[in-house]
Amino acid sequence: MNRPDRKQNRLNGYDYSRDALYFVTSCVKDKVCCFGEVIDGEMQLNEYGYIAEQQWRLLEERYSYVILQAYVVMPNHVHAIIEIDRDSVGTGRDLSARRQTDETNAVAFPNPKVKPLSELIGVYKTSTSKLIRTAGLDDFAWQRSFHDHIIRTDKAYYQIRDYILTNPERWAEDVFYQ
Template identity: 35%
Template sequence: MRYRFRKPNRRSLRLKGYDYTSPGAYFVTLCTQGRLCLFGEIKEGAMCLNEIGHMIERWWLSIPERFEHVDIDAFVIMPNHLHGIIVLEAIIDEHFRHVSLASVVRWFKTKTTNEYIQGVKQKGWPPFDRRLWQRNYWEHIIRNDRSLERIRRYIVENPLRWHLDRENPIYWK
């Protein structure tokens, strides 16, 4: 009898049938693998990035340089996750290929993971188990200006609410 390997039944977080190359704004959250606090700490309601956090910030800010017709809006790097708004702009040139939200996130995760691996080897950054980021990411399609403003406010105020955040390790004990 032949054994058939079955992949784990993972539920997609994406909106079924939605085209994630569509122009628009997307709110994304990326969490570190194991929710390790690697990027710095919250002090008096403000995020203080460490060297790793600055590396994450540098790659996030370089997204528009890497992807034509992609921009970033408000973002915050927290001790163990990142919240940010990625904007896929409308493309008028019919010969230009639309980029997907997933390809932007994949590129960002790959670049930061590769640099983190080098930092572990060369700078003594904390070692990790194969991945810097969790396998997936959370996203929300921003559909109107009111929602955009609410999400921007959430991002900016996120460090102030760290003591209430489910990603904060104090809640895991």
């Protein structure tokens, strides 16, 4: 079966498991507004929106090298800055789960295999989908893939962070997501 050529989503040749800051956006299939609503410029999450937010936070708890920066769950999409940082391993979060001893009985922290960004987002979308369907939204689905942007400068970081944090204030004018 011949399939039409699809636009490549990721930067060709880039290692998405390397330490970096990534701006990601994932949309609900068909832009269905199922996570809540924006009232007076503030996002009001419903039951499904709380699941989406909780599962996002769990990425940081589950993967020692993930640091969540700014994020927002909107009615039909999620914007976030996620950081992969191997140096954060062994700095305080869930040390007991990573503690091992070497032959001298000294405490050592194993170098974890770092999931690339696409696998982290895949974990997020899969767990969120299962929980939202279990909670009663049987036909919930994410749009295929996600948008990403590698953040390379402080200026870009602050612009993107501001965009994320003020996203609910601009919802009424956001024709792309509505």
